[in-house]
Amino acid sequence: MIKPAMQSGLKPNGWNDFTAQQGLAGRPIFALGFNPHWRKSLHRFLGGSRITHVRSASKIPAGAVALVWGQRPVNVTGSDITLVRLEDGFLRSVGLGAQFAQPLSWVMDFEYLYFNANGPSRLEQILQHHPFTQAERQRAGSLVETIKCLGLSKFNTATQAWVRPARERVILVPGQVETDASLAYGAPGINTNMELLKAVRQQNPDAWVAYKPHPDVYAGARKPGEGEQHAQACCDEIITTASIASVLDQVDEVHTLTSLTGFEALLRHKQVTCYGLPFYAGWGLTKDRLECQRRNRTLSLEELAYGVLIQYPLYASLMNGGFITPEQALGELQSLRARKSGVKSGIGKAARKAINLIAGAR
Numbered sequence: 001m002i003k004p005a006m007q008s009g010l011k012p013n014g015w016n017d018f019t020a021q022q023g024l025a026g027r028p029i030f031a032l033g034f035n036p037h038w039r040k041s042l043h044r045f046l047g048g049s050r051i052t053h054v055r056s057a058s059k060i061p062a063g064a065v066a067l068v069w070g071q072r073p074v075n076v077t078g079s080d081i082t083l084v085r086l087e088d089g090f091l092r093s094v095g096l097g098a099q100f101a102q103p104l105s106w107v108m109d110f111e112y113l114y115f116n117a118n119g120p121s122r123l124e125q126i127l128q129h130h131p132f133t134q135a136e137r138q139r140a141g142s143l144v145e146t147i148k149c150l151g152l153s154k155f156n157t158a159t160q161a162w163v164r165p166a167r168e169r170v171i172l173v174p175g176q177v178e179t180d181a182s183l184a185y186g187a188p189g190i191n192t193n194m195e196l197l198k199a200v201r202q203q204n205p206d207a208w209v210a211y212k213p214h215p216d217v218y219a220g221a222r223k224p225g226e227g228e229q230h231a232q233a234c235c236d237e238i239i240t241t242a243s244i245a246s247v248l249d250q251v252d253e254v255h256t257l258t259s260l261t262g263f264e265a266l267l268r269h270k271q272v273t274c275y276g277l278p279f280y281a282g283w284g285l286t287k288d289r290l291e292c293q294r295r296n297r298t299l300s301l302e303e304l305a306y307g308v309l310i311q312y313p314l315y316a317s318l319m320n321g322g323f324i325t326p327e328q329a330l331g332e333l334q335s336l337r338a339r340k341s342g343v344k345s346g347i348g349k350a351a352r353k354a355i356n357l358i359a360g361a362r
Contacts, residue, residue, distance in 0.1 A: 010139075013314050014323040015047045018108055019065075024082055028052070030060045031067040032074065042067070044316045045086075045106050047323065071113050071181045085109050089313035090260060091147075091329055094156045094336040096216055101155075104329050105313045114312070115182035115258060117277035120294055126307040127283060128297055140306035144267050146330055151245035153264055156337050157215050162242035164250040167208040172251040173200050173235065174244075174261035175213040178225035186258040187276035189290065193225040196275055197234040200255045211235040212247060212261075262286065263308065266301060280304060 019025045030052045034042055043051060051067075060066045062078040069086055076083060089105025112119040120128070164170060175193045176183060183191050190196050193211075201209055211231050216222040218240055232238055239247055244261060248254070254265040258278040265272050266285055274281040275289045282288060282295030283304060315329040316322070318336070 010325045010327065012323040012325045012328070013311070015045065015049060015314065018314065022082075024065055024084075027082070028061070028064045029067065030054055030064050032057060032060065034067075034069065038069075041103055041106075041316075042086075044321050045314055071116055071185060083110065085111075085113050087113050087115075088154075089315070090154055090263065090308060091152065091313075091315075091326065091333060092154050094333060094340050096155055096157060096219060096221060102318055103316075104318060104332060105315045105326075107313045113181075114279045116185040117188075117292060118185055121279070123279055123307060123312045124295065126311055127279075127299060127304065128295065130307060130311065132303045132306060136306045136310070137300065137302040140302040140310060143309060143326055143330075144301070144305050146327070148245075148249075148268055150330060150334055151243065151249075152330060152333055152337075153244045154260055155215055156243075156333060157219075159337070159341055160242050160246070162239060162246045162250060165208050165237070169204075169207040169253070170251045171200060171204055171207045171209050171253045171255055172239075172247060172261070172265075173197050173209060173211045173255050174259040175211060175217060175225065175228065175231075176257060176259050177214050177216055177222045179223070182258040182278070183276070186278060190257065190275050192227075194227045194231065194234065196255070196257055197231060199275070201234045207253075208237070209235040210237040210239050210247070210251070212239040212242075212244070214259075267305065269301075279308070 016025070029046065029049055031042060032054055034053060039053065054060060057066070057074055057076045060076055060078055060081055063080045064078070066074070066076055066081050066083050067086060068074050068083060071085065074083060085108070087107050087109070088103055089107050091105050092103050093101040095101025107114060107123070109122045112121045114121045114123040173196060178192055190199060197211055213228070214222065217224050244264065248265050248268050248270060251270065253271045253273065254262055255273045256262040256275065258276040262272045262274060262278055263280045266280060271287065273287040273289070277290050277292050280286065282292040284298035285301060285304060309326050315324045315326055317324045318332060
């Protein structure tokens with residue numbers, strides 16, 4: 001087993017660090033609308049802090065920290081309430097969140113989460129303003145090399161290898177869940193899988209275009225996009241069961257709307273063309289069809305990786321419940337993947353759909 005490289009003296013980010021940095025320490029914490037299934041994860045990521053769960057924003061008192069999942073609109077009426085938005089991190093789990101795989105990483109933000117290009121997220125502010133040091137660049141470079149070496153990604157759902165066709169230029173188009181907030185808030189132009197696939201096919205007639213449906217869609221946990229059943233007519237190959245790491249290692253380019261696959265491709269030094277405004281666009285590392293004028297800094301890959309994978313998220317261990325570094329998180333992901341390799345979930349597609357409908361929001 002490959003062990004992720006560790007550096008002595010690394011300290012994990014934790015909830016207390018976040019609240020201290022943001023001037024929120026000591027405030028009462030209220031969680032709005034979290035499904036009971038995810039409350040255990042919430043308590044883990046808040047380091048055992050006392051949390052009051054409510055179902056109405058009107059129940060949140062003045063001066064509190066209000067926790068909500070995702071970018072959903074929330075109307076808090078009390079004075080001096082700070083709304084903290086939570087979302088999955090970028091090295092999340094072995095298995096899909098839609099299939100209730102427990103997360104190793106979450107991110108915490110305010111008005112705009114990282115996928116919302118309508119305003120500056122905390123991640124965008126880090127990338128725009130943080131004075132990166134050489135030590136931070138080196139740490140991020142080592143982390144990226146370990147991710148590539150282990151073949152890790154956000155969900156780590158597949159382990160099968162993919163064989164590249166014998167073609168000079170191979171383009172991957174990753175599918176997205178079309179109801180996903182990253183498209184609603186980050187794709188003001190082309191915003192469906194089929195529109196993207198048709199544009200890539202038309203603009204690259206001589207390339208081998210491979211389409212990979214989103215894992216939630218392929219697993220039956222989310223609905224396919226409009227007309228996605230006809231994707232074969234606009235591409236040369238549809239990839240389903242191969243791991244995204246295996247695919248990214250072999251393609252030449254990735255063309256995407258806002259998919260995290262674009263970021264994972266950058267980590268592997270692939271050319272990435274963005275048709276939307278994902279968090280990794282606008283820093284001089286991607287070919288961008290749209291412009292975000294707020295992002296006017298040129299970053300190295302190591303600087304981008306440091307902000308995205310080290311400074312922005314929190315990592316909470318599934319083994320002991322404590323906060324861990326991203327390097328330690330890679331070790332847990334590797335161990336979890338090794339244990340789950342070849343073991344199939346006993347929950348069928350129909351059951352997963354029903355559970356998701358009943359469970360609703362976190």
